Amino acid sequence: MNCSLAQTLEVVGERWTMLILRDAFFGIRRFEEFQRRLGIARNILSARLSHLVNEEILERHSVSPGGKWAEYRLTAKGKALQPALLALVQWGDYWYPNEDGLRVEFFDRRSDDPILPIRAYSQEGEALEPRDIGARPGPGGPKNIVAKK
Amino acid sequence: MNCSLAQTLEVVGERWTMLILRDAFFGIRRFEEFQRRLGIARNILSARLSHLVNEEILERHSVSPGGKWAEYRLTAKGKALQPALLALVQWGDYWYPNEDGLRVEFFDRRSDDPILPIRAYSQEGEALEPRDIGARPGPGGPKNIVAKK
Numbered sequence: 001m002n003c004s005l006a007q008t009l010e011v012v013g014e015r016w017t018m019l020i021l022r023d024a025f026f027g028i029r030r031f032e033e034f035q036r037r038l039g040i041a042r043n044i045l046s047a048r049l050s051h052l053v054n055e056e057i058l059e060r061h062s063v064s065p066g067g068k069w070a071e072y073r074l075t076a077k078g079k080a081l082q083p084a085l086l087a088l089v090q091w092g093d094y095w096y097p098n099e100d101g102l103r104v105e106f107f108d109r110r111s112d113d114p115i116l117p118i119r120a121y122s123q124e125g126e127a128l129e130p131r132d133i134g135a136r137p138g139p140g141g142p143k144n145i146v147a148k149k
Numbered sequence: 150m151n152c153s154l155a156q157t158l159e160v161v162g163e164r165w166t167m168l169i170l171r172d173a174f175f176g177i178r179r180f181e182e183f184q185r186r187l188g189i190a191r192n193i194l195s196a197r198l199s200h201l202v203n204e205e206i207l208e209r210h211s212v213s214p215g216g217k218w219a220e221y222r223l224t225a226k227g228k229a230l231q232p233a234l235l236a237l238v239q240w241g242d243y244w245y246p247n248e249d250g251l252r253v254e255f256f257d258r259r260s261d262d263p264i265l266p267i268r269a270y271s272q273e274g275e276a277l278e279p280r281d282i283g284a285r286p287g288p289g290g291p292k293n294i295v296a297k298k
Contacts, residue, residue, distance in 0.1 A: 004241030004252055005171050005234065006164075012237075013167070015158045022154050026284055077244050079279040083267045084236035085154070086282075088161075091233055092153030095226050102287030103153055108271045109283045116272060118232045121265045122257045125274065130228040133235075134258045135175055138251030 011055050012081065016040055016048050022085060024058065024078065029071040057081070087118040160204050161230065165189055165197050171234060173207065173227065178220040206230070236267040 012018060019038055028034055035045050049072055052058040057078035061071045086106060093102055106115045120128040161167060168187055177183055184194050198221055201207040206227035210220045235255060242251055255264045269277040 003168075003171075004238045004245065005167060007245045008237045008241035009164045009167055011241075013162070013164050015155070015162050018154060018158055018162070019152075022152075025279070074279070080240055080243065082279045082282065083269055084233055084240055086269055087233035087236050087267065088157045089153045091229055092157035092160075095229065096153065096156045100288050104284050105287040106269070107283050107285060108277060109281050111271065111273075113272045115277060115282060116270045116274075118236065118267060118269060120232055120235055120255070120267060122260065123262045123265060124260075125265075128257060128264060130174070130223070130231045132258050133174075133231065133264060134256050135253050136256060138254040139249050 012057070014048070016044060017052065018085070018088075020045070020048055020052065021057070021074075021078065021081060022089070024072065024074050025082060025085060029073060030069070031072075034072075052078070083118055086115075090117055161206070163197070165193060166201065167234070167237070169194070169197055169201065170206070170223075170227065170230060171238070173221065173223050174231060174234060178222060179218070180221075183221075201227070232267055235264075239266055 012021065016038070019040075020034060023034055023037055028037065031045065031049070034040070034049070035042060038045070040048075049058065049060075053060050053072070055077075056075055058072040059075050061073060063069045063071050089104060089106075093104070107113060108115055120133055122128055122132075161170065165187070168189075169183060172183055172186055177186065180194065180198070183189070183198070184191060187194070189197075198207065198209075202209050202221070204226075205224055207221040208224050210222060212218045212220050238253060238255075242253070256262060257264055269282055271277055271281075
C-alpha cells in the first residue's frame with residue numbers, strides 16, 4: 001500500500017514495540033530492565049529488540065569486554081518517533097484520565113516546565129484545529145485522496 | 150498497566166483501526182467508501198467501525214429515512230487523534246521516502262500552505278529536541294519512571 005501510515009504501522013504498529021520505544025525514551029537501555037519493567041516474555045522482547053535494531057530504530061552497543069552486556073540506544077530515526085509517541089500518550093491521558101491525575105508529565109529539561117500538548121501548527125505558528133487541516137496527494141502520492149470536508 | 154500508551158494502543162493500536170481513522174480524516178464517511186479504499190474484508194471493517202463507535206471515536210449517523218445509509222463521523226475524541234496520526238504519517242514519509250516525493254501533503258486550508266512538521270514545543274514556543282524532553286511521574290503515575298539521560 002503506497003501509504004506512509006501503513007508503512008509506519010508495519011514497523012512500529014505493534015503494541016510491545018511501542019511500549020519498548022516508550023521505555024527507550026525514558027532512558028531504559030538494557031534487556032533486563034526492559035524485561036522487568038514491561039513484564040514481557042524474554043523471547044518476545046528479544047524478537048522485538050532485534051526487529052527495532054534491523055529497522056535502525058535502536059542500535060545495539062556492547063558495553064562490556066566480552067559483549068555480555070549490551071545497550072540498546074535510540075538512533076536518530078528512533079528519536080524522530082518521539083512526537084508521535086508523545087501525542088499518543090497525551091491522547092490517552094486526556095481521554096482515559098486516571099482519577100489521581102496525570103500519569104506521566106513530559107517536561108522541558110532546561111526550564112523544568114511541562115511541554116505544550118503535541119499539535120499541528122501553521123507556518124505562522126498558529127495552532128491548527130482538525131478542520132483547518134486538509135490533505136492532498138504529494139508528487140509521490142496516490143491519486144485517490146480526497147480533501148477533508 | 151497504568152500507562153496511557155498501553156491504554157491508547159488498546160483502543161487504536163490495531164493497523165486497520167489506524168487506517169480507517171486516516172481515511173476518516175480524509176473525509177471518508179461511508180462504509181462502502183472505506184471498504185473500497187482500504188480493500189478490507191467487510192466483516193473486519195464492520196467490526197472495526199463498531200469498535201470505534203463503542204469507543205466514541207466515530208459516531209454513526211443515519212442519513213437516509215430507513216437508516217440504510219449511515220455515515221461515520223469523527224467525534225471530538227476522534228479528532229483529537231489527529232496530531233498522533235499526522236506525526237506517524239510524517240515519520241513514515243521522511244524515513245521511508247517514495248522516490249517520486251511526498252505521498253501526502255497536509256496543508257492549512259486557510260492559507261493553502263503546508264503545515265509544520267509535528268513536534269514538541271516548550272511553553273515559550275521553542276521546538277524541542279528529543280534530548281530536551283524529560284518524563285516524570287505525574288500525581289497519578291507509576292513510581293518507576295526514570296528521567297531520560
